[in-house]
Amino acid sequence: MAGDPAIQRNLEAAWPADLPLSDERELLNAGRTLLRADATGIGRATWPQVFPNAGRQAVAPAFATARFRIQAAIARRDTSPDTAVVHLVWAGMDRGGTFTDLRITDLLFTRTTEKGKTTWTPQPRI
Structure with a gap:
């Protein structure tokens, strides 16, 4: 669930x-x-279409797991019934020790159907 009820509301x-x-x-x-x-x-x-080089990562991730949390999230229709955006508000401390909350990330998804099964597929960031 959301990390911060006021932001979620x-x-x-x-x-x-x-x-x-x-x-x-x-x-x-x-x-x-x-x-x-x-x-x-x-x-x-888990996301090879988004992170094709996940096993060959040369740079350490920007945020430590212990210093990362999602404060709020919603999913809404985007430009058509088969596209959606997940809007996330989150907080984290970067490798340099700077903590910032209320960071915003929008992730786009497209609905696809294969062999009768419908799934939401993340789209690469531009």
């Missing part, structure tokens, strides 16, 4: 829900996991 009030609850839950789970992998390096192998 503000996000939900500013951007009303517009996805089926099952899609929203799937997207939130994927978005949180993907952001954690991006920030801490943990779990990058």
Whole structure:
């Protein structure tokens, strides 16, 4: 769940829900996991389309797991019924020791269907 109830309430009030609850839950789970992998390096192998060189990482992750937390998150429809954005607000301490909260990351997903199974696939950042 969200790390900061006030931030979560503000996000939900500013951007009303517009996805089926099952899609929203799937997207939130994927978005949180993907952001954690991006920030801490943990779990990058789960997302080979986003982190193609996860096993050959030359640079240490920017944030330590113990110094990273997601404060709030919502998933909403993007430009079509088959695209969505997961909006995350998070806090972390970087390798240099600077702690910053209220960081914002938007992750884009596209709904795909293969062999009758529908999934949300993260899109590369531009």
